[in-house]
Amino acid sequence: MGKKLTLDEVFDLAKACMLANGCDEANSDAVARTVTNAERDMCLSHGLFRVPGYAGGVKSGVARGTARPVAKRIAPGLIAVDGDGGPAPLAIQTAHEAIIPAVREQGIVAASINDIFHLSALWPEVEPLAEQGIVAMACCVAGSYVAPAGGTKPLFGTNPFAFGWPRKDAPPAVFDQASAAMARGEIQIAQRDGHSVPEGTGIDKDGKPTTDPTAILEGAQLAFGGYKGASLAMMVELLAGALVGGKFSYETSVDVGNGPTLGRHSEVIIAIDPARFGGDGFLDRGEELFDKILSQEGTRLPGERRFNNREITSREGVDVPQSLFDSLLELRG
Ligand code: NDP
Numbered sequence: 001m002g003k004k005l006t007l008d009e010v011f012d013l014a015k016a017c018m019l020a021n022g023c024d025e026a027n028s029d030a031v032a033r034t035v036t037n038a039e040r041d042m043c044l045s046h047g048l049f050r051v052p053g054y055a056g057g058v059k060s061g062v063a064r065g066t067a068r069p070v071a072k073r074i075a076p077g078l079i080a081v082d083g084d085g086g087p088a089p090l091a092i093q094t095a096h097e098a099i100i101p102a103v104r105e106q107g108i109v110a111a112s113i114n115d116i117f118h119l120s121a122l123w124p125e126v127e128p129l130a131e132q133g134i135v136a137m138a139c140c141v142a143g144s145y146v147a148p149a150g151g152t153k154p155l156f157g158t159n160p161f162a163f164g165w166p167r168k169d170a171p172p173a174v175f176d177q178a179s180a181a182m183a184r185g186e187i188q189i190a191q192r193d194g195h196s197v198p199e200g201t202g203i204d205k206d207g208k209p210t211t212d213p214t215a216i217l218e219g220a221q222l223a224f225g226g227y228k229g230a231s232l233a234m235m236v237e238l239l240a241g242a243l244v245g246g247k248f249s250y251e252t253s254v255d256v257g258n259g260p261t262l263g264r265h266s267e268v269i270i271a272i273d274p275a276r277f278g279g280d281g282f283l284d285r286g287e288e289l290f291d292k293i294l295s296q297e298g299t300r301l302p303g304e305r306r307f308n309n310r311e312i313t314s315r316e317g318v319d320v321p322q323s324l325f326d327s328l329l330e331l332r333g
Contacts, residue, residue: 154221
């Protein structure tokens with residue numbers, strides 16, 4: 001049993017929770033829009049489920065609910081966004097506003113986004129750019145949850161990496177995946193709902209393989225694909241941590257009085273205007289590849305599930321688990 005909400009009701013509830021916990025109008029709007037878009041696409045581990053984390057982060061002082069992110073063009077092809085300690089969505093909006101004109105002019109732009117509190121999916125970073133005809137990739141460090149290949153202790157974040165490619169007469173092709181075998185939010189949802197998780201998701205605190213979500217949350221997650229995923233997680237640490245002057249995942253933890261919790265961190269977005277390579281055939285060439293992929297039975301493009309879900313949720317609304325709905329009402333006060 002759960003609660004059925006329209007997308008407008010999702011937005012209003014998320015925004016009210018943020019406003020009630022110390023976030024100003026602009027930051028509450030930005031968080032609520034990100035959360036609502038995740039519910040719209042049925043990305044449940046980054047929808048309303050994340051509101052207690054964002055609101056708690058602001059209430060505890062880990063994140064600044066009145067942050068005013070600022071973007072600076074520090075070189076022709078480089079943008080530095082100071083997130084001002086706020087929840088990530090407003091800083092990402094600020095980054096997009098700076099990236100789009102710069103990449104049209106320059107052809108390629110890398111943007112650092114520092115001092116943000118990021119609990120969202122990463123497709124919102126690349127999809128709006130791909131919708132404007134821009135190829136984009138983004139990656140972000142997270143809390144220290146994933147063991148390095150062969151190790152048993154958490155070190156890397158679950159470190160998502162997202163990529164967006166514009167399409168001719170269709171929504172962009174977008175993939176967004178954690179370097180971990182499973183996103184932490186999914187493991188937390190399995191724990192909440194009393195389900196086990198697939199083998200290979202993680203190990204317990206003694207380093208033994210387990211399918212028990214609680215044991216994994218107390219032990220360590222594993223990267224997808226063994227050492228290959230672990231190398232991607234390492235790359236994300238280097239790009240979204242070292243390169244942009246941010247923290248590594250193992251440095252993001254803070255204690256504001258209630259034990260260690262995720263603190264502020266950083267991410268990077270790299271955007272390319274494909275038209276600046278001189279040819280105008282890139283869209284057609286992309287479609288050729290997509291046609292080849294889709295000609296095989298059983299295939300689909302990444303992002304398609306989300307786009308299809310939009311039709312369903314805009315018509316039917318979304319189902320929110322009763323326990324989550326009740327906790328949000330409490331948070332809203
Ligand atoms: P999934 O494994 O669910 O999906 C990864 C990608 O693969 C998606 O783009 C998905 O597209 C695509 N995909 C899935 N099945 C197929 C298929 N059969 N054919 C083609 N493409 C497919 O994601 P993860 O569990 O790895 O990550 C979930 C979310 O967690 C991500 O949004 C990530 O950004 C987020 N996250 C956020 C963190 C943070 O710190 N903020 C940390 C770690 C993760 P589709 O959406 O269409 O299904």
